[in-house]
Amino acid sequence: MKKLKYKIEKISRKEIKDNKLLKQSIFDGNIFIFKKSSLCLELINLTNKFFYMHFGISTEDFIKNENLKIFEENKLIEFQDKIKRSKSLLALFCKLLREFKFNVNETLTDKITFRYSPNVKKEPLGNLKPAKAHRDTWASNVFNQINWWIPLHEVEESSSIFIVPEYFDKKISNNSKAWSFKNYKKIQNYPSTPFTEFKFKKNQVKHFKLKKGEVLCFSGNHIHGSVLGIKKRINLETRTVCNNDEKIFNIPKNVDSETTVKKINWFSPIRK
């Protein structure tokens, strides 16, 4: 069997001895699944509480029943805004980063986002429609970006996001030259990110089985996407960058992004 060029490693916070090694490994293209922790469960439970208060149903019941209709698009967008504005969720995420030994005083973060992805048979709703294969760096031009993906329930490989590690440092055709953030904000159904239409080989596309309380963490330079799965899913996600990454680490190189502006203003200090 061909050895994977990039590792997909499951680790517990106790195994993280040195944040520098961890971060360099992420910037080298390795993918981490942080094992279930009580802090991550706390973050999930708080989101669940907000969900119950907003929709009058638990996330558990919502996920169990594929046919349940509780989402009016406006109500979902309202909820997504609430999550983005929540200081207590941000504080918990900050604590979680500290468990992974991140220096939170130097860390900037994008907003924490709640994403709803229905099963393949249903129409997506709300902010953040499923994204085709892309690198986040095609939009942001920020090459030291780290992505965090936190499902609110157990997900099977058939219903998770996907990453194509093989293409971490391989050029691929994409529409980053034409895509504009302004248009995304202005035009309905404009894609949330530049993307590629390239058809990847099935065995190169990695999916992830994750337990509730586990966190998927990977470089924003990885090709990834959020296609719909067999089952619906709900998750939190965000991305972080640290001030001095470019000086301290070998960060991913630009192989195929044709955007010129660095969108560092998408990120703000996690500790104000």
Ligand SMILES: [Fe+2]
């Ligand atoms: Fe993305």
